[in-house]
Amino acid sequence: MKTLYVRIALTFILIAFVSAVLGLFGTNLYYQSKIRDYNEHKIRHIAEEIRSLYGRMPGLDEGDYFRHIANLGFQLYAVKADGQAEAYGSPFKRTEIDPAIVARVLDGGTYDGMIEEPHRLSVIGLFENSLRNSVGLPFDAGGQRVAVFVRPDLEQQLGEVRIIAALLLGLTFVCSIAFIFVLTRFIVKPVKQLTAATRKIAEGDYDIKLDVARRDELGNMARHFTQMAEALQKLDEMRQTFVANVSHEIQSPLTSIQGFAQAAREDEVTGEERRRYLAIIEEESRRLSLLGKQLLTLAALDKDSGAVKKTTFRLDEQIRQVVLVSEWQLREKEMAVELELPEADVTADKQLLHQVWLNLIANAIKFSERGGSVSIEMNVGREMAVTVRDNGAGIPEAELLHIFDRFYKADKARNRTRSGSGLGLSIVHKIVQVHGGTVEVRSRLGEGTAFTVRLPNS
Numbered sequence: 001m002k003t004l005y006v007r008i009a010l011t012f013i014l015i016a017f018v019s020a021v022l023g024l025f026g027t028n029l030y031y032q033s034k035i036r037d038y039n040e041h042k043i044r045h046i047a048e049e050i051r052s053l054y055g056r057m058p059g060l061d062e063g064d065y066f067r068h069i070a071n072l073g074f075q076l077y078a079v080k081a082d083g084q085a086e087a088y089g090s091p092f093k094r095t096e097i098d099p100a101i102v103a104r105v106l107d108g109g110t111y112d113g114m115i116e117e118p119h120r121l122s123v124i125g126l127f128e129n130s131l132r133n134s135v136g137l138p139f140d141a142g143g144q145r146v147a148v149f150v151r152p153d154l155e156q157q158l159g160e161v162r163i164i165a166a167l168l169l170g171l172t173f174v175c176s177i178a179f180i181f182v183l184t185r186f187i188v189k190p191v192k193q194l195t196a197a198t199r200k201i202a203e204g205d206y207d208i209k210l211d212v213a214r215r216d217e218l219g220n221m222a223r224h225f226t227q228m229a230e231a232l233q234k235l236d237e238m239r240q241t242f243v244a245n246v247s248h249e250i251q252s253p254l255t256s257i258q259g260f261a262q263a264a265r266e267d268e269v270t271g272e273e274r275r276r277y278l279a280i281i282e283e284e285s286r287r288l289s290l291l292g293k294q295l296l297t298l299a300a301l302d303k304d305s306g307a308v309k310k311t312t313f314r315l316d317e318q319i320r321q322v323v324l325v326s327e328w329q330l331r332e333k334e335m336a337v338e339l340e341l342p343e344a345d346v347t348a349d350k351q352l353l354h355q356v357w358l359n360l361i362a363n364a365i366k367f368s369e370r371g372g373s374v375s376i377e378m379n380v381g382r383e384m385a386v387t388v389r390d391n392g393a394g395i396p397e398a399e400l401l402h403i404f405d406r407f408y409k410a411d412k413a414r415n416r417t418r419s420g421s422g423l424g425l426s427i428v429h430k431i432v433q434v435h436g437g438t439v440e441v442r443s444r445l446g447e448g449t450a451f452t453v454r455l456p457n458s
Helices: 005-057 062-071 099-106 154-202 217-264 269-302 317-324 327-332 350-367 395-403 425-432
Strands: 074-080 086-087 137-143 146-150 310-314 336-340 345-349 373-380 383-392 438-444 448-455
Touching: 005 062, 005 137, 005 146, 005 154, 062 074, 062 154, 074 099, 086 395, 099 137, 099 146, 154 217, 217 269, 310 317, 317 336, 317 350, 317 373, 317 383, 327 350, 345 350, 350 373, 350 383, 350 425, 373 425, 395 438, 425 438, 425 448
Parallel strands: 336 373
Antiparallel strands: 074 086, 074 146, 137 146, 310 345, 373 383, 383 448, 438 448
């Protein structure tokens, strides 16, 4: 399987090759439209000057004259009327030419090879050492007509330039290939680091180091990947903490149930003690049942928070019903309730919101002193705001940021009768969140706590 490094390198090489081919065709089009006719005209003018110069020196041997002209950097090919031909200067690699062309030149016509017999790639044909790439003119020499074909000797005129150009192009191509392989390694290096980081995360190691200082797409990818790794690490830590907390919350009542069940089986236990032990077992069983229900609620909300069953109902009536359900708790602690609930309809999941008010009111009662009070106030405007306020001991400011965390208990010193699972406020926060609302908390030590639930007004 080809690696990304090889793929990118081969892609760059292919791009260079295709670019060279396209450049060649583009140059050929430019040569055909702008340079070819001009070049042919220039060579014909040179040939005419060679013929004119020969006409000004009568009696000069044409062979010596053609050899001197060839020494100036030209290739000549002279064909007499009887078909005898002789080349001057560097030999042509191809001397095949149509006899009709020779006859035409002998009759006083001309021959423009690059125009009359063009190549598919004329710019390459320019360098072809062939008679078809020459200009033919009639010469009168020694009392007879001679067809002379003239072509610049590019090997002699541009030999060094051609070598330099070929060397330049060759070295450019070789250096380009070398730089492609070297620079591609630098391009692929961050991707390899990301691959290694992905492997580490898959193995549970979130301690990764990537180059986040880059200001390009790879830098953005590295920064986002690092943020994702940090989020996954926090999620994994939360998962481990969640499992540990669940295990602890389950283990504690199970241990109590087991201990008091064994104690109740002893023969020495009196009837009154047995009833007390059974009451504790019953209470611990309720705690386990409540914990199970709370965990199921959170799991359902986490899995599909959009599966709330919304209906329209009177919110003030629902809150009054929750207060009635909590009446025995209020009487037990001799607490007063102040209600300010104007009539208001809300579109929400009735069962889930019932849990919100039940949790908040139960907490207000639980953490207030005997003889205290609970006030519930609702304001209706662009949003519906319900505030549940108590005059209990309050929550330390440093712990307000964590009270919605799962299994978090602000008062670590609470006794069994006042402590819970630490999931109630997490459920409240999640239910309000899936309804598009917010939960705010304000608290001062010694003065009490106020929870405000804000819901969209439908």
